[in-house]
Amino acid sequence: MTDEKKPKKEIKPTKNPMPAQDPMERARNFNEVALGYSEATVIDEAKRCLQCKKEPCRQGCPVEVEIPSFIKLVAEGDFAGAIARIKNKNALPAVCGRVCPQEAQCEKYCTLGKKYEPVGIGRIERFCADWELAHGVKTPEVAPATGKKVAIVGSGPAGLTCAADLAKKGHKVTVFEALHVAGGVLMYGIPEFRLPKAVVQAEVQNLRNLGVEIDVNSVVGKFTTVDELMEDGGFDAVFIGTGAGLPYFMNIPGENSCGVYSANEFLTRTNLMKAYKFPDCDTPIKLGRKVAVLGGGNVAMDAARTALRLGAEESWIVYRRSHEELPARKEEAEHAEEEGVKFALLTSPVEIISNEDGWVTGMKCIKYELGEPDASGRRRPVAIEGSEYLMEVDTVVVAIGQGPNPLVPRTTKGLELTKKGNIVADPETGATSKPGVFAGGDVVTGAATVILAMGAGRTAANSIHEYLSNK
Amino acid sequence: MYKILEKEVFSPIIKQFVIEAPKVAKSCKAGQFIILRINEEGERIPLTIADYDREKGTITIVFQEVGKSTTQLGQMEAGDTIKDFVGPLGEPSHIEKFDGPVVVVGGGVGVAPVHPIARSLKEAGNHVIGIIGARNGDLLFWEGKMREACSELLVTTDDGSYVRKGFVTDVLKEVIEKHGKENIPLVLAIGPQPMMRAVSNLTKEYDLKTIVSLNALMVDGTGMCGCCRVSVGGTTKFVCVDGPEFDAHAVDWLELGRRGGIFRQEEQQAMEHHQCKCGSGCGGAK
Numbered sequence A: 001m002t003d004e005k006k007p008k009k010e011i012k013p014t015k016n017p018m019p020a021q022d023p024m025e026r027a028r029n030f031n032e033v034a035l036g037y038s039e040a041t042v043i044d045e046a047k048r049c050l051q052c053k054k055e056p057c058r059q060g061c062p063v064e065v066e067i068p069s070f071i072k073l074v075a076e077g078d079f080a081g082a083i084a085r086i087k088n089k090n091a092l093p094a095v096c097g098r099v100c101p102q103e104a105q106c107e108k109y110c111t112l113g114k115k116y117e118p119v120g121i122g123r124i125e126r127f128c129a130d131w132e133l134a135h136g137v138k139t140p141e142v143a144p145a146t147g148k149k150v151a152i153v154g155s156g157p158a159g160l161t162c163a164a165d166l167a168k169k170g171h172k173v174t175v176f177e178a179l180h181v182a183g184g185v186l187m188y189g190i191p192e193f194r195l196p197k198a199v200v201q202a203e204v205q206n207l208r209n210l211g212v213e214i215d216v217n218s219v220v221g222k223f224t225t226v227d228e229l230m231e232d233g234g235f236d237a238v239f240i241g242t243g244a245g246l247p248y249f250m251n252i253p254g255e256n257s258c259g260v261y262s263a264n265e266f267l268t269r270t271n272l273m274k275a276y277k278f279p280d281c282d283t284p285i286k287l288g289r290k291v292a293v294l295g296g297g298n299v300a301m302d303a304a305r306t307a308l309r310l311g312a313e314e315s316w317i318v319y320r321r322s323h324e325e326l327p328a329r330k331e332e333a334e335h336a337e338e339e340g341v342k343f344a345l346l347t348s349p350v351e352i353i354s355n356e357d358g359w360v361t362g363m364k365c366i367k368y369e370l371g372e373p374d375a376s377g378r379r380r381p382v383a384i385e386g387s388e389y390l391m392e393v394d395t396v397v398v399a400i401g402q403g404p405n406p407l408v409p410r411t412t413k414g415l416e417l418t419k420k421g422n423i424v425a426d427p428e429t430g431a432t433s434k435p436g437v438f439a440g441g442d443v444v445t446g447a448a449t450v451i452l453a454m455g456a457g458r459t460a461a462n463s464i465h466e467y468l469s470n471k
Numbered sequence B: 001m002y003k004i005l006e007k008e009v010f011s012p013i014i015k016q017f018v019i020e021a022p023k024v025a026k027s028c029k030a031g032q033f034i035i036l037r038i039n040e041e042g043e044r045i046p047l048t049i050a051d052y053d054r055e056k057g058t059i060t061i062v063f064q065e066v067g068k069s070t071t072q073l074g075q076m077e078a079g080d081t082i083k084d085f086v087g088p089l090g091e092p093s094h095i096e097k098f099d100g101p102v103v104v105v106g107g108g109v110g111v112a113p114v115h116p117i118a119r120s121l122k123e124a125g126n127h128v129i130g131i132i133g134a135r136n137g138d139l140l141f142w143e144g145k146m147r148e149a150c151s152e153l154l155v156t157t158d159d160g161s162y163v164r165k166g167f168v169t170d171v172l173k174e175v176i177e178k179h180g181k182e183n184i185p186l187v188l189a190i191g192p193q194p195m196m197r198a199v200s201n202l203t204k205e206y207d208l209k210t211i212v213s214l215n216a217l218m219v220d221g222t223g224m225c226g227c228c229r230v231s232v233g234g235t236t237k238f239v240c241v242d243g244p245e246f247d248a249h250a251v252d253w254l255e256l257g258r259r260g261g262i263f264r265q266e267e268q269q270a271m272e273h274h275q276c277k278c279g280s281g282c283g284g285a286k
């Protein structure tokens, strides 16, 4: 049956809007911005789906979630069935439903999107995951013990996914995490108002229920090395998912002044250490009246929105290119704007100025214009000569990117690295140059997305399983 | 959870814990540190590994109560547990057999972190001259342990209430004059920032290689946040992963001092909040 022959169904042209906190109110609190669909709304949204035979939406999802079939179950009100279907492919749906860049992935390829707004796939996915969390998560079946031991280094989405898959296959899995909680960027980077930490910890608990041991406070490369894990620790294979946690700075004068943070420090103090609850929580954070965030990606948006919530009077994004080239998700930039974040575009600082006590008082900035397109196809920003001016700010957050942390690469013998220090791993298998050692996520690709890191964790789990079966 | 096995009180504000942490004890080396978090609301505070017992799986820390977290820590007793304890962090001290006597200086609570380094240097076959000092005799601790760890030990107090009067730099100057600057291959100093800076200024005059252990503000201690950055010889270093030990003469002390004071107001506020939590004069123990 072709789509045309179906009884003509009236299609709602727009997505059911996501209920959200009022922008002005939410800009001052840390509660989640997007409130989630109700049962009635999610069924209504699911009914917008055309159930296309070719499943174009699925091809846009890096882990190929069975989108049409889970949406069909939602439309029928079978939420338990739907979440089971989602989990066949996606180990962290409550997270992905919230933070996946859907407009560039599943929803981008949705048939409806050609004429109208695409189906709100992420929103429906989120609903199902939240529904399950509220109704009690069923622990999946675990295969009989194989007697093989696998070490996972890093508990971000890559490590968590790899651990879950291997545990289900009956292997004994231990996750080593440097920080005091598991979750990686999901815990220390992405703010509470976008991804509540309770949601992440619920997913981590599911992993524990599968029998995975999670050793927090364990920095591999320090208390032990990858080589020692394999030689003395009795581990048959190791997966490295240590992420891209090393903050880059601009290397301009004045960057070590008081009042200059890396985005990692700024967000870690706030999210992981809960500085927004100071002094009930002990970790302090200090903010001036006017905050400038350098960079235009998701991390920069998160920092700028966090600054408002911490009480900044003004929060500015300072970015070298124009609005069109902002690397952040459109939705994130819009949310930021709605909340009152301001944009200084085609602008970049050349020096950070401080007073006699070493505190930031301003930035010497230079204006840019867009020139010819560069290798990435984006028009290259060119500095305008003589356009320097002083921007008065008292706090600066540097959010221009992160590289891989060298602790593990530096202490692991025979691990091939790229020039930037990323681990070289076969994209098809996750195998590194070192036998028995696999890697995936941001430490391989550079800063990317949650779903890609998960996909890499899953790929590696399959190869590790194969490797162990043949060993 | 990490259990406090023993507590010793050296002075009303300087205390020692022996903590059960086998993973750290197994692999730590002189010069490294740990980060601990007292409880779920706690901040991550770095403390140097002052001693360790690989067999018993224990780590010794000695700390001075200077603010909220260290005061709260000092109120804990043997048998209590600490929520998080991670290490060893930082690069170990560079230990080798040097040509000539090595001088190791510990000021105030800095005597504790300097101890394992002195011991390792001596074990490597060096003649180790130890200099330790405190404001007064009551604040001095570990004299016996240091005597064992060093080949010879010189003790001083700022006010002369014990052994002799003078700063550690006064004693250091005498040692340099006595042995001759060209015969001393290395000075290593740990203590409060003004003391390390004073040592650095002194040895710079003699052009004497000097290593200090920097106590920058830290959060994660793994190179992830950049909070601990400091300029050394004109380039930015992360104290937690590139250090904590650096060439004293290359450190930008002014910047280090300023960055160390970023949260002074908040630290005061935290202390006040801590002390008055229950209003019963419990000192915040509840």
Ligand SMILES: Cc1cc2nc3c(=O)[nH]c(=O)nc-3n(C[C@H](O)[C@H](O)[C@H](O)COP(=O)(O)OP(=O)(O)OC[C@H]3O[C@@H](n4cnc5c(N)ncnc54)[C@H](O)[C@@H]3O)c2cc1C
Pocket (backbone or CB within 6 Å): A099, A100, A101, A153, A154, A155, A156, A157, A158, A159, A176, A177, A178, A179, A182, A183, A184, A185, A186, A189, A190, A191, A218, A219, A220, A221, A241, A242, A243, A244, A245, A267, A298, A299, A302, A405, A407, A408, A440, A441, A442, A443, A447, A448, A449, A450, A451, A453
């Ligand atoms: C602020 C921010 C916002 C973001 N927003 C989005 C978004 O909206 N959508 C999206 O899809 N992506 C987003 N991302 C990107 C996404 O979070 C990452 O791509 C993803 O988390 C990478 O996963 P990972 O498992 O590779 O590494 P990470 O999540 O970085 O986890 C690595 C873990 O390894 C640990 N580790 C590191 N070294 C060691 C060691 N030596 N020993 C033990 N443990 C170690 C780290 O502590 C960390 O917990 C964002 C990133 C940031 C920073």
Ligand SMILES: Cc1cc2nc3c(=O)[nH]c(=O)nc-3n(C[C@H](O)[C@H](O)[C@H](O)COP(=O)(O)OP(=O)(O)OC[C@H]3O[C@@H](n4cnc5c(N)ncnc54)[C@H](O)[C@@H]3O)c2cc1C
Pocket (backbone or CB within 6 Å): B033, B043, B044, B045, B046, B047, B048, B049, B062, B063, B064, B065, B066, B067, B068, B069, B070, B071, B109, B112, B113, B214, B215, B216, B217, B218, B219, B244, B260, B261, B264, B267, B268
């Ligand atoms: C590598 C390293 C090793 C250290 N070893 C020892 C030790 O062996 N014994 C000891 O008594 N102290 C040591 N310190 C200092 C100790 O960490 C601080 O005294 C402690 O964190 C203060 O916490 P507080 O809440 O009690 O005081 P606060 O009132 O919060 O702070 C008092 C002062 O301590 C410093 N400080 C505060 N927070 C931190 C932090 N997160 N990281 C680093 N410094 C901070 C600041 O300079 C601050 O002005 C070390 C510091 C570092 C970086």
Ligand code: SF4
Pocket (backbone or CB within 6 Å): A060, A061, A062, A063, A064, A065, A067, A090, A096, A097, A100, A102, A105, A106, A107, A121, A122, A125, A451
């Ligand atoms: S995992 Fe992400 S990309 Fe895949 S269907 Fe869910 S929201 Fe879309």
Ligand code: SF4
Pocket (backbone or CB within 6 Å): A048, A049, A050, A051, A052, A055, A056, A057, A058, A067, A068, A071, A109, A110, A111, A112, A119, A121
């Ligand atoms: S492409 Fe869109 S309409 Fe078609 S099945 Fe997928 S979600 Fe439904």
Ligand code: FES
Pocket (backbone or CB within 6 Å): B217, B218, B219, B220, B221, B222, B223, B224, B225, B226, B227, B228, B229, B238, B239, B240, B241
């Ligand atoms: S403490 Fe975070 S990088 Fe050093």
Ligand SMILES: [Mg+2]
Pocket (backbone or CB within 6 Å): A282, B043, B067, B068, B069, B267, B270
């Ligand atoms: Mg404190």
